[in-house]
Ligand SMILES: Cc1ncc(C[n+]2csc(CCOP(=O)(O)OP(=O)(O)O)c2C)c(N)n1
């Protein structure tokens with residue numbers, strides 16, 4: 205269905221700008237944000253473009269901080285608006301209290317994290333170091349975001365629509381977890397159709413109490429433990445239902461003897477590794493999780509039955525690899541290859557790692 | 571209102587005052603003599619009188635009044651500690667035709683939320699900020715607030731606030747009044763019936779200004795906290811008059827030029 209709708213000519217765009225344009229086309233009611241590299245193009249694009257779109261009533265506001273941004277998102281989402289913010293790692297850390305409130309109050313919204321290398325102020329270079337923060341909650345309490353991980357400029361745009369669709373379906377905050385390279389690089393993109401995402405009714409929103417209904421309350425406060433437990437059980441049930449939204453992509457896994465698992469930009473690099481390996485006669489396949497929450501545990505478990513070993517590749521110290529190991533339950537060895545601090549493994553480096561492990565495995569089996 | 575009531579003996583009574591429809595039947599949880607409940611009453615009476623129940627959206631952040639939404643029969647959002655004016659900004663920006671107010675304590679507005687307070691007013695957000703200054707952290711058990719007076723004993727200033735260690739009480743309302751985004755800034759109280767009537771006038775004006783898109787209206791209410799101050803309600807009123815109002819004088823700080 206998505207394919208049919210893409211009737212436009214491809215355009216050459218930066219990932220951040222494609223995402224911002226998609227947000228305009230998703231008819232967001234509001235964007236609140238605070239500048240930080242490598243994603244400031246998002247707010248800059250919106251500030252530049254929105255005034256030229258006479259048919260758009262989008263509010264674009266530069267807040268005084270990420271703390272303020274996320275709380276403006278809370279207020280607007282609670283008032284029934286389609287609303288988003290974007291930032292990069294340190295800014296997303298500042299938002300965590302607000303995100304936890306949003307998850308508890310069950311407000312749909314989109315948070316974009318164009319990840320940079322950390323910890324601390326770190327570097328503005330691309331990283332995948334915020335995987336744990338994004339997929340395991342990030343703030344306090346038991347909650348999850350819906351997390352989508354694009355690996356191209358095309359997906360930077362498309363996932364804005366997907367994220368809002370899921371967020372509104374489940375009344376849950378959604379996150380696009382990209383990285384500095386995806387935000388900055390230019391690629392061809394076919395933009396999603398303008399206005400192609402219908403608005404959903406939000407009868408729970410604080411839009412002013414009319415005579416025909418009781419007052420609507422947006423809150424994350426449930427002071428009685430009995431009540432708080434009930435809310436938690438309901439959240440957990442929702443997360444269970446969200447598992448059906450799991451998405452992933454596979455390359456040459458049919459006959460693969462070695463499986464690579466990688467998301468986002470790392471998956472792009474690993475596609476090259478698959479090709480290079482196969483040229484040398486090594487049967488490598490790749491699984492790329494598209495949703496990081498929910499995570500494709502089941503499919504990874506299935507594939508692990510047919511391969512000699514798994515190599516998980518990330519731009520961090522090894523975060524998603526913990527989920528891969530959970531999926532595999534020790535059935536085959538799971539190795540990790542990663543670089544940190546804004547450094548990226550080359551396809552050749554990764555292939556060398558594959559070959560080295562392959563050799564070691566064969567020695568073990570002899 | 572104005573319903574006739576017929577007693578058994580044939581006497582006809584006319585109802586001239588009752589609980590506004592904008593207040594729910596839930597009894598207040600506030601300590602006896604606490605100013606919070608009086609300010610709630612005033613706010614909801616004004617909403618009732620201006621007939622804006624269907625237009626008004628309130629924001630109650632963490633503090634003793636976080637449960638304000640149990641009592642105020644209007645759409646409301648709870649907010650994280652200090653973030654009420656950011657949340658109110660979010661609501662007002664997407665629903666510009668509604669009337670939005672935040673209801674914040676001194677810890678909330680003048681400590682953890684100072685940045686949001688200053689910037690919300692500086693943008694001239696078209697909302698009403700109600701600031702309950704009771705000089706203490708009521709909800710968490712009576713710790714020192716940014717507004718606690720020098721020498722005042724709290725659980726985190728057990729020998730009295732030492733300004734050399736803890737700084738001076740923050741007159742944030744004076745600060746806010748300097749900002750061009752502020753349209754109407756006033757300091758009121760609820761320590762006697764006359765003060766309550768004055769506050770009601772101020773709230774009414776603030777909502778009317780908001781309807782005219784004038785910018786931020788900011789009403790400080792110098793209030794009490796019998797539990798935190800370890801005083802009887804009557805003693806708190808004397809303390810307000812003798813001590814608090816000396817440091818926080820009542821009256822308008824910024825009035826529109828009309
Ligand atoms: C981030 C965060 N820090 C601390 C607290 C604990 N806390 C709750 S209310 C409060 C102070 C409330 O004082 P004030 O805003 O003056 O309201 P009052 O209760 O006096 O009306 C504090 C410190 C919290 N809920 N969240």
Ligand code: SF4
Pocket residue numbers: 599600601603604605606634704708709794795796797798
């Ligand atoms: S603790 Fe103080 S502010 Fe809180 S309800 Fe009691 S008297 Fe009022």
Ligand SMILES: [Mg+2]
Pocket residue numbers: 675676677702703704705706707708715
């Ligand atoms: Mg207080």
